[in-house]
Structures are given as structure tokens and as C-alpha cells.
Amino acid sequence: MKETWDKYSKIFSEYCALADEFDNGISEPRIKKAYKKLTDKLNHVIHLHNEYDDVVQPLQSVEVKMPFIGEDFQETWTIYKEYLIENFQRYLGSRQEGVF
Numbered sequence: 001m002k003e004t005w006d007k008y009s010k011i012f013s014e015y016c017a018l019a020d021e022f023d024n025g026i027s028e029p030r031i032k033k034a035y036k037k038l039t040d041k042l043n044h045v046i047h048l049h050n051e052y053d054d055v056v057q058p059l060q061s062v063e064v065k066m067p068f069i070g071e072d073f074q075e076t077w078t079i080y081k082e083y084l085i086e087n088f089q090r091y092l093g094s095r096q097e098g099v100f
Helices: 002-025 029-055 071-088
Strands: none
Touching: 002 029
């Protein structure tokens, strides 16, 4: 989740930089006023993002103990995890993987 959040944060930062660049190019007062409203909302979203960013911390991985030993099982398990990602965008973390 942390990796996904970091990607989101990076794209969000890039958007903010583009918004600042756009703001610098506005000269008409009516557009400036409308953009100010958008900027106020954006600043609120930035504030919420930063609050949530403090909460998103990666969990420490745990060792997954497989129920069977052998290359065949390991290969089949890898194929199954890839199937989950490919068809359902479902990723198994170490804690969840140990449940199966």
C-alpha cells in the first residue's frame, strides 16, 4: 500500500506544480477569482493528503511458512498469485499470504 500511496503522492505533487505554473499565467481577474476557488479546494485536499500520509506506514513483513515444500508447489503458488493480480488486481501481503 505504501508503494501505491507514494506513486499517488508523486502524481499529486506534479499536479500541484502544474497548477502553480497555470496560476502564474493567468491575468484576467474573472479567471483569477475562479482559479482562487479551485486553489482553496486543492489546498484542502493537500491538507487531507498530508494528514493521511502520516498514517500510511508500511507493515513489517513476516515470514510466510508454506504448507508444502518443493519447487512444484512454489511455482504453482507463484502462478496463483500472478493470476490474482492479473484478473482481480489482488495483491497478497505477507500477512495475508500466510493465511492461505
